[in-house]
Each structure stands twice: as C-alpha cells, then as structure tokens.
Amino acid sequence: MPRPSEFAAVWLRDNCACAECRDPGSQQKLFQITDLPTELALSSETPVDLDGAPGWEVVWSPDGHRSRYADTWLAPPGDAEREDRTEETKLLWRAADLNGALPEGSWADYRQGGAVKARLLDAVAQLGFCLLRDVPVRDGQVLAVAESFGFVRETNYGRLFEVRVQERPNNLAFTGARITPHTDNPYRDPVPTLQLLHCLVNSASGGDSGLVDGFAAAALLREEDPSAFEVLSSTPVPFAFADRDTALRAHRPLIGLDPQGRIREIRFNNRSLGTLRLPGERTAAFYAAYRTFAELLLRPELCLDFRLGPGDCLVFDNTRLLHARTAFESSGGGHLQGCYADLDGLLSTRAVLRRNEEDRSEQDRAVLDLLESLFDGQGAAEYLGEEVTQAQHMLQAGALAQAAGAPPALVAAALLHDVGHLRGEVTGHDLMAGTDNRHSHTGAQWLARWFAPEVTEPVRLHVDAKRYLCAVEPGYVNALSPASVHTLAVQGGPMSPAQADAFAAEPFGADAVRLRRWDEEAKNPSAPTPAFGHFRPLLAGLLRARRRSAAPGPGPRVSCVR
C-alpha cells in the first residue's frame, strides 16, 4: 500500500475530506485552490485506524491542518474515476456480436427500479441502447420513459415529436423510403445526447429499424484508413437546419475526440451537412474521407436490424449510435412518438441505483458480520450441557437442513434457530435453572429485522414443535437429549390436544416440525460442522430477496429539489 508521502502534496491536500474542507452532505469543496499555502508540505504521516479500515493521518506544514486518508482511497480499484463517455469504457459492437440478444426488459420490471432498470441503463451506457418492452401504448408515454431516468430536452420539434408512416404520404419523411444511418440534430450544440422512440402502431408489412455503433465504425475507420480518421476528427463541419422559426447551426467534426484522442462523439447526417468552406486540397481530402466513412457505415455487418412493435420503446445514445430505417412495403402504416433527453441524467440515475445496491450490499455485509460474531463469541460457549457448543449445534442444524434439500429459508431458520439464546437477557442457563427465556420468540423477533416469515416463523415455533411432537408422536420424548427433556417442562410440557390442533394449523407449523427434528439431531460432536462462512451466500440471497419483496412499486425518482 502506498504512503501519503508518495503522492503530490497539493493533490493530496486538495482531496482532504475533513468537514472543514468538504461539505459532509454534498461532498463539495469548501475552499479555493488559491486558499492553500503555496509552500504546502507534508510534515508527518502516521498510520491510523479509520472506523476499522487502515489509513493515514497527515499533518501539513505550514498550517498544521490534519487530513486522513484511507488506504482504499489512496489505492482505489482501477476504474474509480474512469471517464464514461469515450470508446474506452464502451462495449463496441457489430450486429453479430449481440447474437440476436437485444438488451431488453419489460416496462413493468424496469419500473421496479431495481436490477432490471440498472441493467437496461447499463446497456445504454455500454452498448449505446436498450429496448423497453410492453410500454403502455399511450399518447405521450415516451415522455414518462424519459422522465424515469432523466429530463426531456425540448427542441424546435417540441418536447415530443411524431413520426408517422402513412399509406398515402404527403411528405417524403412519411413514406416507406429507406433512411440511411444518421444521428439526429447535429445542428444543435449541445446536441441532444439521447433519443427515445416509442412505437404506438406498426401495421406495415416491413419497416425494420437499424442501429449502427458509430464508435465501432469510427474505430474501424481508424484501423483501415488512419488518415481519413485524422481528417474527419480534425475538421469542424457546419451542420444547418432552417425553417420559418429556426436557423440552427453547429460546427463540429464528424468524429469528436477527447483531449486524449479517444472517440467521444459521432455526428453524421448527410441531410443537414451545410456548406463546408476549406482550401481546395483540404476539401478534396475531407470529401474522400467522408465518402469512405459513409460507405463503411453502410456495411450490412455493422447494422443491427430489428423491428419495433407497438409498446416497444428504444432508448439510444445519439452521440454514438446511428439509426436507420430500412425500406418497407407501402401497405399498412406506422406511428412512433419520440423525444430527446440527455445521457448525464441517465448515467446519474444508473449511478444512484448502483450506489443504492452497494449501500445495501454494505448493510447486508454488516448483518452477516453481526450474525457471524454471535457464532464466534457467545456461540463458542458450551450448549447447556450438550457435547457440542451452541455454534456447533446451530451449524449442524443448518447443515442437516441443507442435506435434506430444505429451501434456503428453512436452512437459515435451522442455522439461526437458537440465536435467542445468544441475544436474550435471560440466558440458556436461566432456562436450565427453571426460567423460560422464550428464546424461540426473542430470536424470531430479532431476526425479523432482516428476514422474512419463512425464516422467522419456524424459529419462533421450534420450541412449540417439541411440545407438539411429544404430544402427537408416542416415544418422541425418548429421542430428546436429557437437557431438552429438562427444558420441556419449563417450556410448558407436551401440548394438550387443542394446543396441538392449533399448532398443526399454523402456516409454518410443518416447517417448524422439520426444523425440530434437525435440532434434536444436531448435537453430535463427531458430525461434520461447516463454518458460518459456508452459509453467508445463502443468507445474503435471502436478505436481497426480502428487500425486493418489501419494496415494490416504482424505484427511486430523480427529484427536482435543489
């Protein structure tokens, strides 16, 4: 691990995260770079513990300011501050690379705001598009889709625009003519970085949509004809659009690069390319390169063809993907509604989803750590005179449940059935001394903070299950260990017939009975006993499933409060 003194002092100080230097809420810096001492130097560095994580405390000269840095911050994972708008972080593709599997999902699942939404927004970031299915076929619905991840960008075409293909067209744009791959609104600056197209009607007998990955095409051009790439990425081109109320113009290269020379933005639209005025020889070179790129973009292997049906909504990166419409027969008609939006909002929503997911994983880890600590701590104590420890007993119960093919929730219940002994103020020893600690109830109640009834109910009922079995199964009591026989009396003895009937009617009564039999068996000092870690993935899965079922409805909305 690197030490603070290995870094540039001013950079380190500029990143001080103390409450004096950064607003603890927004993480915004509270000082100017010009506020820092010009003679800034690290006066000491001392290893420190930062809430359980290793790190360093630095004292600065000349001002004596103290900063703390975690080791994980000094040496973060490789993509900590990765730029996410250039070719570098994208998955460039040709049609065949997608193997016919579109990045798609249903609107209903997407609206839950969880994994499906995160996956589809990831697809827009990585592949440049996603396809939402079963979006309600409703006027203006495309705006609701845009608002689900960001903000609509209004343009001269309105907040929403209509694309109609008519049987008797009155305008070329509404015919079945082929429209070659292009990006939209290149004459806008800033260009709308996202486009949405929502299909309301498609009764035409043909009329497929096409998408071309412009980043992949530009990368191909760079490979095949580096000088053409150089010309197109270094020549600002005028794009223009005019009508009665509009006179838009933008000057941008067809292939936009970032300062490091990485592909960052494609603009390609022959219809609105204005008049380029360059010295003669540069004009010829530009046109040769332009034609080469245009021909490359028309290669069939680059173009992903698919068909939008009613309810489909395509969301795509207008700085990267070119969209096209293949020619189709003139029978039937089609109606799409479209709108523009911006990538920054979409990427923010994706990052919030990911952060929430990470926060939850973090919480889950903390829960599992807590449970594990019970097994390691008090759990290591002897188990009411049995030949196994409390922890061994519970781990064996879990293993027996798993070996019996029990569902994960019941495995967890078996594993955790005696946590009430470990958590309660009235201990197992008090129980042995004649005071019922109701450990099944206190354990179930405590576990209910994180686990569903499928886990907690068998736990709650596992003592009653012993009283039930002793009532309904002649000889069951003989299977009990001496300690268990002893506690049976404190716990109320075998059930009366009425109690047994009530127990049998409990939704989780049968599960509790299964658990109980493993409970009796899990006291064998020579049986294989897995470590707690063996059960962590199973428990983590239950925590995630609980969260999903407990939080239905739309996911987090980007709010508009400053």
Add this chain to the structure above:
Amino acid sequence: MPRPSEFAAVWLRDNCACAECRDPGSQQKLFQITDLPTELALSSETPVDLDGAPGWEVVWSPDGHRSRYADTWLAPPGDAEREDRTEETKLLWRAADLNGALPEGSWADYRQGGAVKARLLDAVAQLGFCLLRDVPVRDGQVLAVAESFGFVRETNYGRLFEVRVQERPNNLAFTGARITPHTDNPYRDPVPTLQLLHCLVNSASGGDSGLVDGFAAAALLREEDPSAFEVLSSTPVPFAFADRDTALRAHRPLIGLDPQGRIREIRFNNRSLGTLRLPGERTAAFYAAYRTFAELLLRPELCLDFRLGPGDCLVFDNTRLLHARTAFESSGGGHLQGCYADLDGLLSTRAVLRRNEEDRSEQDRAVLDLLESLFDGQGAAEYLGEEVTQAQHMLQAGALAQAAGAPPALVAAALLHDVGHLRGEVTGHDLMAGTDNRHSHTGAQWLARWFAPEVTEPVRLHVDAKRYLCAVEPGYVNALSPASVHTLAVQGGPMSPAQADAFAAEPFGADAVRLRRWDEEAKNPSAPTPAFGHFRPLLAGLLRARRRSAAPGPGPRVSCVR
C-alpha cells in the same frame, strides 16, 4: 470571380441546390454522399443569369446532372460559414473594456422582438451576456425569459431554482459569503450552456455580482504561461456532484478547445472538482497550472462588478463567463430565481431575427427600387406642358419640403405626391383632356401598402388643397401654372365655403396645404434637383418605422411544430 471548375468537383456537386438534390423548403439534402458517381467530373460550365444575378450552370459527367451556382455563392462574404462558438468570433473583454456600459435593454423593448432583442441576443453571442431590465418581479418569470429565445434545460435542480440570501442563514450558500468566479454544473455533460438569474428582491446593503470573461482569461493564460494553458486544455478533469437522488460526473478539461485549438468552453468550479488520478509528475504539473489559472481568474481587472436590482435578469453564456458574488454585509436579504437554457436556441432566435431583418431590408429595397423605376421610366416624360419632367417636379417638391425642415413623412409625401399620375390607368394627359384621373387618391391608395397616413394623407389631399387655397386665399390662383389652372376646373374648381371648412378640419389638411405650396413652386427648370437616391435612406427609415408600429406585441416565438 471564380469559375466552378476552380473548386473540388465533389464539394460543388454536394452543394447542388436544385430541387432534386435539396428539399426546397428545409434545404435538407435529399441524397447520400455515396449516391454520387465516384468518377464525378465537371463536363461543362456556362455563365448564366440566375434571376438577375450572375452565375454558372454546370453539367456533370457521367450522369448529366445540371447544377446552378450564383457568383455570390461561389465567392461569399468572408464570414458566410463562420463558426460562432469559439474565441474567434467573440469580443473578448476585461471589465474596463466595457466602459461601464452594460449590454442592457428593457423587457418591454426586448419583447417587441425587433432591433432591441436582436442587439441583446447579439451581446450574449459576442460578449457572453446581456442584462434585461424591468422584467416583471413575478415568480417563475425567469422561465418566460428563457422561453423568449429558446428552451429551458431542466436539471436535478428543477426547471427553476431559487437563490436566497437570508438574514439568518441555515446554509452556507445562503450567507453573504463571497463566492469566487465559477461556471455552473460542470458535472453535467452536456453542460447547460446558458444561465439566467432574475432578481426579485435585493435589500442587502452590498452583494454585487461579478462576471469574468473566461475566454479572455484563458487567452491571457495562453499568452503568459503557454505550458499551463497546454496542460489545462489537454487534461480531462473529473467533476462530480452527488446528493440523495443524484450522482453526476463529467470528465472535461478546464479549457476546452475545438479541433483547431481555438478556445471553445471553460469549466471552472473548485467546489465540484473531483479526484483527479494522474501519474505523479503530471499531477504536480496540473496543479501548478490550475493554481496559476485560478489566480489569474481572481485578478480584479478581469471582473465586471455590478449590482442586480429587482426586475433585472442576467442572461449569460455558462460555457464562457464565470460568475461570482462579492461579499456583502449581512443586513437585508436577497432572492433570485434562476434557470438554465442552451445557446443553440438563443443563436437560432438571433439568426431568425437577423434573417427577418434582412428579408425586410430586401423587401424595402424592392419597394424603393420600384419607386425609383417610376422616376426613371414614366417620370422622365414631360409634365403636362411644364418646363420640368414629372420626375424633376417631384424631386424638387421633396427637396423644397426638406429645405423647409418638414418632417420625413411630409418630405416623402412631397416627393411622391404625383405617383398617381405615373401609376394610374387614367393618365395626366387624360386629365389635361378633361377627365379627372383622381391621381391624388390613386397615388395615396397605392402608397398605403408601405407608408403610414402621415405620408399618404397629404398625397391624397394635395389636389383638394389647391381647390381649398383658391377658395380661401384671394389671388392664390394667380400663383398657379397655366396647366394647373386648366386642371383645376376638371378637378372641381375652388371649394365652396362648406367644403373649405370640412377640408380645414381634416387631420392632415395643414400638411396638404404645405405640400401644395411646394407643388406649385417645384416647376423650375433651373432649380437644383436631387437624384432619387438622395431620398432612399429617408424612405427606408419610414418603411422600418411603419413596420414597427404596425407589428406591436411580442416578437416571433420559436415554435414547437416539427
């Protein structure tokens, strides 16, 4: 003038403007670059007349397509396709350059949509800002200002955001603390390119606003420290902002250049600069350059200080200007409302205004050409037996009016008073032969297409004025020329006393009498006679004024119909 064959053939053909190649309405191209023959060559070029303008017809091989190009298109004015977002077309400034004169105008004048609006939008394009005064102090009014030239850009702060300075602040941002020059939302990509701030309340005793021209500052840095400029323009920097619902990040250099190396975009905001991860030596170089630029931006001579009062709305280019708030005393409070918008919409609106202005100038030119042609054509004919031509007579009348200090409208009336003779089907000769051609009425009616009653009414009444003067001024008839005496009878002879009373009550009767006296006098073959061109500016001014008064209310709105 260049010939078509001097240009790159493919460029020339790509710019063919025939109806087959371009949609006559939208001017969008109807063909792909790949549709053009690869062996394209100019087969012939022939000079042609294009609606009165010189140009060329080109025939292309191998396909025989014909294109026509005007000379003015082949050799346009230097700035025909000038890029308008880089330093090249801006007026870079330091505070003193503005001489205390802000580019400002009243909301009422701006809303007329004419010259004031064009001038203020020009100021945003050229200086980076303008200041609207007397904007209604009304909640949400700032959105109406944005919509007057473009579209609101909604962000995580909403369509509209509030900036309040409170007497008892609960948040640092709402204190009177100094806020150093910065651009907004650098963590957005695309960044909002315009910001609007509308002052509703400013009862604080200080609290000036500051603006710094970031293009000028960057140009200064390039001059003073070229290597710092190089570092800042070539290093993408992470900007970040996060709150509960937002996790925005953008990687952009502090100084953005276009592919030609011209300054195009400034992002500067220390508060949201994220963690830059570069190799050690590059980190140190970046920080040195960053500090140098930050210090430069704080130079007092760069910062234009002014104070926003209630009703002031500042509109500024967020890709160029940095805004600041100087510290102020804590008494009193302030309330601004702000929103974001984009430059492309503003520049489009400006271009439409300019195009309309040019169209109108074009129309005005056509009207003046038409009038001039009357003076040159029929006007050169003899004037009913007078010793001057019709044209000389009218030019002299105009000159006499001007010499008498008459207002422009009356000068125009004098100049144009006899156009009815030149336009009417019943000629002056018919009048001489005994048929009243009512030339005063037909002339006034014709002129009313372009001119206000101040011009047309004296024309309409100038024959009646002769009849009136002959009735009320003994001996006036003696001043008339023989031809005029002759036509007096055809026109109805001197007025009756009742007619004279009615005439005297006409709103423009007195003007008509003044005109009439110049009319009698303007028949002197040896008097100086100005050319028609002498009166063109005066007439053009009247045409413009008429248009303004005839078209009150809001100016052209950018519409949202595709």
